[in-house]
Amino acid sequence: MSICVVRQGACVRWTKANSLEVRGKSGQGQALAQSHIRDPKKNRRLLVQATLDSVAEAGIAETTVSAIIKRAGLSRGMIHLHFGGKDGLIVAAAEAFGEEYYSEMDRQLALVSGDPASVVRAVIRADLSPEILNRRSAAIWHGFRGEARTNPAIARFSDTRDRRLRLMVFNAFDALLNTNPQDQDRELANEVTLGALALLEGMWTDYMTHPNAFSRDTANRIILRFLNGVVPGAFPVEQSGI
Amino acid sequence: MSICVVRQGACVRWTKANSLEVRGKSGQGQALAQSHIRDPKKNRRLLVQATLDSVAEAGIAETTVSAIIKRAGLSRGMIHLHFGGKDGLIVAAAEAFGEEYYSEMDRQLALVSGDPASVVRAVIRADLSPEILNRRSAAIWHGFRGEARTNPAIARFSDTRDRRLRLMVFNAFDALLNTNPQDQDRELANEVTLGALALLEGMWTDYMTHPNAFSRDTANRIILRFLNGVVPGAFPVEQSGI
DNA sequence: ATACTTAATGGACGATCGTCCATTTCAGAA
DNA sequence: TTCTGAAATGGACGATCGTCCATTAAGTAT
Numbered sequence: 001m002s003i004c005v006v007r008q009g010a011c012v013r014w015t016k017a018n019s020l021e022v023r024g025k026s027g028q029g030q031a032l033a034q035s036h037i038r039d040p041k042k043n044r045r046l047l048v049q050a051t052l053d054s055v056a057e058a059g060i061a062e063t064t065v066s067a068i069i070k071r072a073g074l075s076r077g078m079i080h081l082h083f084g085g086k087d088g089l090i091v092a093a094a095e096a097f098g099e100e101y102y103s104e105m106d107r108q109l110a111l112v113s114g115d116p117a118s119v120v121r122a123v124i125r126a127d128l129s130p131e132i133l134n135r136r137s138a139a140i141w142h143g144f145r146g147e148a149r150t151n152p153a154i155a156r157f158s159d160t161r162d163r164r165l166r167l168m169v170f171n172a173f174d175a176l177l178n179t180n181p182q183d184q185d186r187e188l189a190n191e192v193t194l195g196a197l198a199l200l201e202g203m204w205t206d207y208m209t210h211p212n213a214f215s216r217d218t219a220n221r222i223i224l225r226f227l228n229g230v231v232p233g234a235f236p237v238e239q240s241g242i
Numbered sequence: 243m244s245i246c247v248v249r250q251g252a253c254v255r256w257t258k259a260n261s262l263e264v265r266g267k268s269g270q271g272q273a274l275a276q277s278h279i280r281d282p283k284k285n286r287r288l289l290v291q292a293t294l295d296s297v298a299e300a301g302i303a304e305t306t307v308s309a310i311i312k313r314a315g316l317s318r319g320m321i322h323l324h325f326g327g328k329d330g331l332i333v334a335a336a337e338a339f340g341e342e343y344y345s346e347m348d349r350q351l352a353l354v355s356g357d358p359a360s361v362v363r364a365v366i367r368a369d370l371s372p373e374i375l376n377r378r379s380a381a382i383w384h385g386f387r388g389e390a391r392t393n394p395a396i397a398r399f400s401d402t403r404d405r406r407l408r409l410m411v412f413n414a415f416d417a418l419l420n421t422n423p424q425d426q427d428r429e430l431a432n433e434v435t436l437g438a439l440a441l442l443e444g445m446w447t448d449y450m451t452h453p454n455a456f457s458r459d460t461a462n463r464i465i466l467r468f469l470n471g472v473v474p475g476a477f478p479v480e481q482s483g484i
Numbered sequence: 485a486t487a488c489t490t491a492a493t494g495g496a497c498g499a500t501c502g503t504c505c506a507t508t509t510c511a512g513a514a
Numbered sequence: 515t516t517c518t519g520a521a522a523t524g525g526a527c528g529a530t531c532g533t534c535c536a537t538t539a540a541g542t543a544t
Contacts, residue, residue, distance in 0.1 A: 043492085059392055061303045065532055075493045077534080086532060139391065145451065146384050150301055158451070195464045198444025205443045206436070209387065209400070222437045229471015285522085307502055317523045319504080328502060 044082050044092075046072045051093040056136040060143040063090075091153045094144050097137075098161045104131050105165075116172040117234045120196070123169060124223050127200050128216045138208040169193050176231055192230050199223045286324050286334075288314045293335040298378040302385040305332075333395045336386050339379075340403045346373050347407075358414040359476045362438070365411060366465050369442050370458045380450040411435050418473055434472050441465045 050071035054063040065086055069076055083089040108126040112118050126132055148155040173189040173196075203219040221237055228235040281287075292313035296305040307328055311318055325331040350368040354360050368374055390397040415431040415438075445461045463479055470477040 059388060062392075064530080066530075076495085076532090077493060078491090080533065080535095081492075142384075142388050145447070146301060146388055148451065149381065150304075162451070191460065191464045191467065194448070194460070195441065195468050198441050198448060198464070199437065199468075200444070201447045202440025202443035205387070205447070206440060209390065209404070218433065218436070222433045222440070225433065225472055226437050226441075226468045229474075230467055232471075282521095306500080308500075318502090318525085319523060320521090322503065322505095323522075 043072075043074060043078055046074065047078060047082060047089060048093050048096045051089055052097055052140055053136070055093070055143045056139045059139070060147055087151075087153075090147070090151070091157070094147075094154050094157050097140055097144065098157060101132060101137070101161070102164070108132075116175040117231075119172040120169060120176075120227070121224070121235065123165075123172075124196070124200065124220060128203065128220055130216070133204060133207055133216075135208075135211055138204055138211075141204065142208055166193060166197060169196055173231070176234060192227070195230070196223070196227060199226060285314075285316060285320055288316065289320060289324060289331060290335050290338045293331055294339055294382055295378070297335070297385045298381040301381070302389055329393075329395075332389070332393070333399070336389075336396050336399050339382055339386065340399060343374060343379070343403070344406070350374075358417040359473075361414040362411060362418075362469070363466070363477065365407070365414075366438075366442065367462060370445065370461055372458070375446060375449055375458070377450075377453050380446055380453075383446065384450055408435060408439060411438055415473070418476060434469070437472070438465070438469060441468060 047068065050068050051063060054067050054071055058067065065076065065079055068089070069078065072078075079086060079089050083092055105123075105126050108129065108131075109119070109122050112122040144154055145158060148158045170189060170193040173192045174186065177189045177192070178185045200223070203223070206219070207214045224235045225237050228237060289310065292310050293305060296309050296313055300309065307318065307321060310331070311320065314320075321328060321331050325334055347365075347368050350371065350373075351361070351364050354364040386396055387400060390400045412431060412435040415434045416428065419431045419434070420427045442465070445465070448461070449456045466477045467479050470479060
């Protein structure tokens with residue numbers, strides 16, 4: 001759309017951001033692809049995606065302003081314009097990542113019937129699915145989690161994200177274990193929930209450190225085997241998993 | 243020992259590194275505390291510890307040369323002198339951290355009788371003990387694990403560390419499950435091992451993100467409960483844990 | 485066409501990064 | 515004491531960090 005004229009020998013390439021192609025990734029194109037009508041938030045999303053890609057490939061430390069704008073094909077000032085600074089962009093990227101996670105999780109859970117064991121099975125399967133657990137997401141999640149220790153904004157987001165998943169799993173185990181309500185049963189449900197989530201966390205870590213040796217089927221089967229041990233019979237382990 | 247004379251107004255403090263006090267932390271003082279005889283590797287250790295402390299408190303990204311030498315009370319050039327550069331120091335710090343981990347793990351395991359279930363119990367208890375799992379170690383471990391994706395030297399160290407722990411646990415489960423040797427049992431032992439380690443990983447993550455809400459007893463009890471499910475009766479869960 | 489608002493640019497800026505090395509300090513030998 | 519080699523120092527250096535803003539480009543209203 002606009003060729004950056006070589007002035008003082010600085011810019012030599014197309015600014016890809018303004019080309020007409022519309023990234024069809026998240027299919028929400030609400031008549032945005034029409035000829036001149038530009039998406040007013042396109043560059044915002046472009047910067048957020050570039051940030052996430054950079055965090056995934058190069059890590060948080062290497063995700064500099066220069067690296068981000070190079071990926072996005074935009075100019076330096078855009079970050080300050082849209083997010084007030086780099087920190088604002090990082091937080092926005094963390095939020096966007098959380099939305100990616102939960103929108104896919106919800107999509108996969110929407111197809112599942114309501115009995116508690118099925119919900120748990122579906123959560124585990126979804127959390128290990130290629131759409132949710134992949135090199136990009138594992139690296140991003142690890143990076144942001146580390147950042148959460150220092151950055152309060154990210155810590156808050158990270159917490160709420162965790163809480164929602166925990167509540168979902170807890171409710172399932174609560175319904176599964178509490179045929180007649182009792183306090184120690186509720187405590188048991190809480191412990192089983194923590195254990196299940198710890199197993200998932202550990203699998204994510206395992207995947208991140210050894211993505212090639214990792215098997216989703218095996219991970220899924222192991223978790224079901226462990227859950228079937230604490231809630232006997234509720235999670236029969238099939239021979240071939242996912 | 244040496245006051246840095248104010249020259250060009252740069253240095254105004256004692257260089258703490260050369261004061262006579264000997265850090266009694268790792269009690270290996272082999273006659274080093276005697277009057278003039280200086281420990282030739284004191285500054286190496288000082289830099290490594292300063293690096294680990296910085297990684298623990300401020301994260302990998304904030305662990306700069308300036309931050310490290312400020313903590314160590316040494317001068318800029320020491321890092322280049324002893325480690326060839328910052329990267330060398332980071333790797334040395336990762337190795338030192340691994341040694342800290344395993345020396346403490348070995349110390350705690352040395353007291354344990356040899357039956358497999360006791361070994362597993364001891365590994366879990368040790369891995370969750372305050373000496374091994376604390377804010378410092380959790381933050382350091384998380385930081386280095388993220389760095390391992392990019393830094394081959396750290397990846398290699400990180401891998402060998404993991405492998406040793408895994409082998410230890412696997413052998414225990416193998417002995418526990420294989421009364422008469424069979425292939426599918428060996429596969430089962432492998433899966434139980436992966437699950438147990440994933441549980442520990444998850445607990446470490448949980449501790450790192452919520453150190454105040456974390457309970458070592460609860461974590462220990464949860465893991466034993468899950469293990470008792472997959473190896474029935476081998477890990478009876480007491481009412482009050484660790 | 486002209487004026488005006490918003491989006492976007494990219495270079496300037498001071499701060500800080502890690503590396504390197506000329507110099508100084510120090511302990512032990514001569 | 516003087517000499518010598520190693521240990522230690524801290525400032526110089528170019529590179530790169532994130533921020534900021536004067537300027538240009540694009541879109542809309544008059």
